[in-house]
Amino acid sequence: MADDILPYGRQWIDEDDIAAVVEALRGAYLTTGPTVARFEAALAEALGAAHVVAVCNGTAALHAACAVAGLGPGDEVLVPALTFLATANCARYVGAEPVFVDVDPRSGLIDVEHAASLVGPKTRAIIPVHLNGRPVDLPAIRALADRHDLVVIEDAAHALGAQTADSTIGDCRYSDMAIFSFHPVKHVTTGEGGAITTAKPKLAAALEVFRSHGMVRDPALLRHASPGPWYYEQHTLGYNYRITDLQCALGLSQLTKLDRFVARRRELAARYDQLLTTVSGVEPVAVGTAGTRSAYHLYAVHVDFAAIGQPRAQVVAALRELGILTQVHYIPVPTQPYYTDRGADPLGYPGATAYYEGILSLPLFPAMRDEDVDRVVAALTQVLG
Numbered sequence: 231m232a233d234d235i236l237p238y239g240r241q242w243i244d245e246d247d248i249a250a251v252v253e254a255l256r257g258a259y260l261t262t263g264p265t266v267a268r269f270e271a272a273l274a275e276a277l278g279a280a281h282v283v284a285v286c287n288g289t290a291a292l293h294a295a296c297a298v299a300g301l302g303p304g305d306e307v308l309v310p311a312l313t314f315l316a317t318a319n320c321a322r323y324v325g326a327e328p329v330f331v332d333v334d335p336r337s338g339l340i341d342v343e344h345a346a347s348l349v350g351p352k353t354r355a356i357i358p359v360h361l362n363g364r365p366v367d368l369p370a371i372r373a374l375a376d377r378h379d380l381v382v383i384e385d386a387a388h389a390l391g392a393q394t395a396d397s398t399i400g401d402c403r404y405s406d407m408a409i410f411s412f413h414p415v416k417h418v419t420t421g422e423g424g425a426i427t428t429a430k431p432k433l434a435a436a437l438e439v440f441r442s443h444g445m446v447r448d449p450a451l452l453r454h455a456s457p458g459p460w461y462y463e464q465h466t467l468g469y470n471y472r473i474t475d476l477q478c479a480l481g482l483s484q485l486t487k488l489d490r491f492v493a494r495r496r497e498l499a500a501r502y503d504q505l506l507t508t509v510s511g512v513e514p515v516a517v518g519t520a521g522t523r524s525a526y527h528l529y530a531v532h533v534d535f536a537a538i539g540q541p542r543a544q545v546v547a548a549l550r551e552l553g554i555l556t557q558v559h560y561i562p563v564p565t566q567p568y569y570t571d572r573g574a575d576p577l578g579y580p581g582a583t584a585y586y587e588g589i590l591s592l593p594l595f596p597a598m599r600d601e602d603v604d605r606v607v608a609a610l611t612q613v614l615g
């Protein structure tokens with residue numbers, strides 16, 4: 231990528247990351263080896279999680295979480311209307327139906343009261359999303375879940391390194407499971423990769439089995455006497471959702487930098503916050519739940535395109551001309567043809583619609599310099615007139 235082009239997000243790979251992958255390539259195991267367990271242990275340590283199961287991507291992590299939660303046909307799963315497709319699709323993978331919940335138009339976070347109003351006899355789970363890296367109101371979600379006996383799966387793909395007042399996202403203090411993604415735009419990368427964290431040993435064991443074809447080798451769990459060391463049994467339907475040792479070697483090396491990466495994202499976000507106070511028609515996304523600390527996966531702003539008199543596509547194109555690449559996170563999922571075909575109401579989510587109409591993600595990644603932030607704000611000021 232040319233030096234003068236700023237993408238909305240990108241990975242930071244150092245020589246020691248490269249050396250770690252090369253070392254793994256020379257090892258005895260390219261997959262299902264000891265580096266996977268080491269990566270899981272390091273992630274557990276970083277997050278204060280009791281159990282971590284690493285998988286091949288964040289979407290597989292969501293699928294695995296829904297499967298081991300026992301969700302299936304006839305079940306409804308509450309998901310925010312404004313999120314990445316995978317948050318809703320994972321319910322469909324297991325035959326359940328996502329039920330869309332509106333979001334706060336300023337923070338984009340799930341509206342817990344609206345969620346409560348949608349609970350019915352088929353509701354079995356809720357998947358809140360820590361959008362942009364800002365934790366949702368987890369105690370409120372937990373209270374709702376306890377009232378109705380719901381499983382809570384946090385989609386924490388944006389929130390590695392985020393905190394609430396009394397927990398670290400991923401420690402599952404308020405949830406049954408949390409899922410992470412290690413896609414290159416996320417906080418740390420393994421190329422493709424994901425993980426599920428949980429405090430519940432039974433879920434962790436089920437996740438490990440689900441990750442690899444539903445195969446069981448633990449002698450204590452076998453239904454039949456084992457005739458020899460080659461023996462395994464399949465008790466449930468699983469997949470090949472394994473992550474490789476090469477990926478986990480990169481992940482281990484990247485994890486040593488997590489605190490630095492998150493701290494730098496917060497510094498850059500604070501600089502944006504300060505500089506943007508002078509740009510009219512542009513407002514950083516609302517901070518969200520009191521007492522929480524965002525991990526700033528994204529730096530999103532609300533732009534009043536109507537007041538500025540320019541459509542978003544024109545602003546995006548003008549910024550691109552100046553070497554600044556922006557993105558829109560996200561198109562409300564109930565407007566997707568796949569979901570309207572299934573009966574979703576594309577107009578039924580005024581909070582998500584309002585959030586989507588004005589949102590723009592500006593470049594934010596830890597390798598950015600202070601001057602890059604200044605340049606983005608100057609370009610925005612110029613383009614918006």
Ligand SMILES: *Cc1c(COP(=O)(O)O)cnc(C)c1O
Pocket residue numbers: 287288289290313314316317359385387388410411412413422423424
């Ligand atoms: C990135 C992301 C995912 C999926 O992760 P992949 O690793 O790309 O499969 C799920 N949910 C959200 C909110 C994400 O941003």
